[in-house]
Amino acid sequence: MKFLFITKPLIMEPLGIMYLSSVLKSKGHETGLEIISEGLEERVATFNPDFIGYSIMTGDEKLYDEVNLKLKSKLKFFSIAGGPHPTFFPEFFEESSFDAICRGEGEEAIQLFLENPTYSKNPNLWIKNKEKEIIKNPLQPLIKDLDEIPFPDRAIVANCYQIQETPIRHFIASRGCPFDCTYCFNKSFSELYEGKGKRVRFRSVSNLIEEIEQTMLLNPSTKLNYFQDDTFTLDDNWLKEFSEAYQKRIGRPFHCHVRANTLTEEKVEYLRKAGCYSVHFAIETGNDDLRNEILNRGMGKEHIFKAVTLLKKAGIKYITQNMIGIPGGNLEADFETLELNIACKPDYAWVSIFQPYPGTALGRLCQEKGYYKGDFQDLNNNFFDSSKLEFPEEYKSQLSHLQKLFAIFVEHPDLYQLGLVHPMINAPQEEEIKMAYQKAYRDFRKIGDKRIYGFDL
Numbered sequence: 001m002k003f004l005f006i007t008k009p010l011i012m013e014p015l016g017i018m019y020l021s022s023v024l025k026s027k028g029h030e031t032g033l034e035i036i037s038e039g040l041e042e043r044v045a046t047f048n049p050d051f052i053g054y055s056i057m058t059g060d061e062k063l064y065d066e067v068n069l070k071l072k073s074k075l076k077f078f079s080i081a082g083g084p085h086p087t088f089f090p091e092f093f094e095e096s097s098f099d100a101i102c103r104g105e106g107e108e109a110i111q112l113f114l115e116n117p118t119y120s121k122n123p124n125l126w127i128k129n130k131e132k133e134i135i136k137n138p139l140q141p142l143i144k145d146l147d148e149i150p151f152p153d154r155a156i157v158a159n160c161y162q163i164q165e166t167p168i169r170h171f172i173a174s175r176g177c178p179f180d181c182t183y184c185f186n187k188s189f190s191e192l193y194e195g196k197g198k199r200v201r202f203r204s205v206s207n208l209i210e211e212i213e214q215t216m217l218l219n220p221s222t223k224l225n226y227f228q229d230d231t232f233t234l235d236d237n238w239l240k241e242f243s244e245a246y247q248k249r250i251g252r253p254f255h256c257h258v259r260a261n262t263l264t265e266e267k268v269e270y271l272r273k274a275g276c277y278s279v280h281f282a283i284e285t286g287n288d289d290l291r292n293e294i295l296n297r298g299m300g301k302e303h304i305f306k307a308v309t310l311l312k313k314a315g316i317k318y319i320t321q322n323m324i325g326i327p328g329g330n331l332e333a334d335f336e337t338l339e340l341n342i343a344c345k346p347d348y349a350w351v352s353i354f355q356p357y358p359g360t361a362l363g364r365l366c367q368e369k370g371y372y373k374g375d376f377q378d379l380n381n382n383f384f385d386s387s388k389l390e391f392p393e394e395y396k397s398q399l400s401h402l403q404k405l406f407a408i409f410v411e412h413p414d415l416y417q418l419g420l421v422h423p424m425i426n427a428p429q430e431e432e433i434k435m436a437y438q439k440a441y442r443d444f445r446k447i448g449d450k451r452i453y454g455f456d457l
Contacts, residue, residue: 001029001030001050001051001114002029002030002031002032002047002048002049002050002051003021003024003029003030003031003032003049003050003051003052003053003110003114004031004032004033004034004044004047004049004051004052004053004077005017005020005021005031005032005033005034005052005053005054005055005156006033006034006035006036006040006044006052006053006054006064006067007033007034007035007036007054007055008035008036008060008063009035009036009037009162010035010157010160010162010163011162012163012166012168012170013152013154013157013163013169013170014055014157015152015170015171015172015228016055016082016083016106017033017053017055017156018152018153018154018156018157019107019149019150019152019153020053020106020107020110021033021152021153021156022149022150022151022152022153023107023108023110023111023149023150024110024111024114025150025153026150027111027114027115029114031153031156032047032049032156033156033157033160034047035160036063036067040067040071041070041071041074041075044071044075045074045075048075049077050077050078051077051078051079051080051114052068052071052077052078052079052080053079053080053081053082053110054067054068054079054080054081054082054083054098055081055082055083056081056082056083056084056085056086057083057084057085058084058085058088058089058357058358058376058379059379060085061081061085061089061092061096062377064081065096065097065098068081068096068097068098069097072097078099078100078117079097079098079099079100080098080099080100080101080102080110080113080125081093081096081098081100081101081102082101082102082103082106082110084185084359085358086101086102086103086126087103087104087185087189087192087359088185088188088192088357088358088359088360089358089359089376090103090126093126093134094134099127099128100113100125100126100127100128101125101126102124102125103124103125103126103139103192104124104139104142104189104192104193105124105142105143105175106124107143107149108123108124108140108143109122109123109124109125109140113125121137122137123137123138123139123140124137124139124140125137139192139193139196140196141193141196141197142175142176142193142196142197142198142201143175143197143201144197144198144201146174146175146201146202146203146207147203147204147207151210151211151214152211154215154218154219167221167222167223167224167455168222168223168224168225168226168453169212169215169216169219169222169224169225169226170225170226170227170228171208171211171212171215171225171226171227171228172227172228172229173202173203173208173227173229173232173242174200174201174202174203174229174230174232174234175200175201176189176190176198176199176200176201176230177199177200177230177231178199178200178234179231179259179297179298180296180361181295181296181297182294182295182296182360182361182362182365183295183323183354183357183360183361183362183363184360185357185359185360186230187360187361188359188360188361200234202234202235202238205238205241205242205245206245208242209242209245209246209249209250212225212246212250213249213250216250216252222252223252223253223453223454223455224252224253224254224255224277224453224454224455225250225252225253225254225255226254226255226256227254227255227256227257228257229256229257230257231257231258231259231262232256232257232258232279233256233258233259233262233263233267233271234262236266236267239267239270239271240270242270242274243270243271243273243274244273244274246274246275247273247274247275250275251275252275253275253276253277253454254274254275254276254277255276255277255278255279255280255452255453256271256276256279256280257279257280257281258271258279258280258281258307259281259282259299260281260282260283260299260303260304260306260307261298261299261303261307263281263306263307263310263311264310265310268310268311268313268314268316269314271314271316272314272315272316276316277316277317277453277454278316278317278318278319278347278451278452278453278454279311279316279317279318279319280318280319280320280321280350281307281318281319281320281321282297282320282321282322283304283320283321283322283337283340283341283344284297284321284322284323284326284337285322285323285324285326285329285333285336285337286301286333286335286336286337286338286339286340286341287329287333287336287337288300288301290326290328290329290333294326294327294328294329294362295323295326295362296361301340304340304344305343305344308344308345308346317347317451317452318346318347319346319347319348319349319350319448319451319452320341320344320346320348320349320350321350321351321352322337322341322349322350322351322352322406323337323351323352323353323354324337324351324352324353324354324399324402324403324406325353325354325387325389325391325395325396325399326354327354327356327362327365327366327369327371327372327389330395331395331398334399334402335421337351338402338406338409338410338416338421339416341406341410342409342410342413342416345410346410347448347451347452348407348447348448348451348452349406349407349410349411350407350448351402351403351406351407352403353385353386353387353399353400353403354387354389355379355387355388356371356372356376356379356388356389357376357379358376366389370390371389371390372388372389372390373390374388385400385403386399386400387399397426397429398425398426400429400437401424401425401426401427401437402421402425403441404437404438404440404441405421405424405425405437405440405441407441407444407445407448408440408444409421411444
């Protein structure tokens, strides 16, 4: 069988697609990858796929549906949509042009379907039969042993110059997260798989190191390895073993995501010895009530400051992640977030505008409390431009400006102390000012990228 993946232009390696491709290739199927761009129809026709797969985030479902519909008008194939949106918002499937959707983990589900494409016996898949009725198959258990999954198929992105030109390679050591942050999909994902396996699963260190070694041989110009795990520092024993093996066998700088209240002096020392150059950790908001009552972070400022102290002592650069425009919050709370970041002095302060994504506890709360009255059709995967909540227009404009200037205010706290923030974020929404803010944001992001990774991208 020939299976073609179609995706938007890429800025980093699409590990989900790459894992699926490796599984399919291991079973003798041919796979390909095409980027949505001019001439797509001709390229798809040349590949002549039996199946086309799309990985869809909320906000992109219309785009992929239109692409699929256009291709179906000229070519014959079976289409499958997977990813976060089909998993947490499967109702969209009914009115879409897709033949099936895959909910949850896809490696075994897609493999089984290609081996036996029946409608009623394929776990994780919702499938339209010949009468256009939807067959809703149950989820199979989570993959227990991640070492059994073939390494991601990096050959499938060999012709993507955006990926090949970057000196960063991406990996994932684990799946799942034990925390129940209300804005995140992990809580909903664990509820979806209740009783179907361990919530958090780690690959063996030897398996991960072997993949990294193979990738380094294929990409000797790699400058930094990036671990995409939700929280890299969950397991003390695993981290200790990783630190020793990575230092001995890889020896290149790496970046990972950590959680402030999981860091100890011992864990940070493991990171330092392994060669960790930088980390991300989430503050989210400087307001304790919003952080713990609304976002369910279970984290105080003392945890955040302790993490900062440990990372500084170890010489590890750190990037904070934040949200503004949180339901129940206001501009004063957003300034608390700014003030906390100024106190933490991160190498870069990253901030987004909260979006009420479907399938999350906070997304549901926004609808119940009237913060959000949409049907998720107005959401996209850009959480930098505007809020979709029922806020006053003045506040929405302030959020848009604050998001673009946030990192600059953290870098230059004198702007805040001199009282310049209010006039800057209350500037009128004229096109020239908007363009100036966007340029300032892009320019400073370049500085942030250099600090995060240690080199220009």
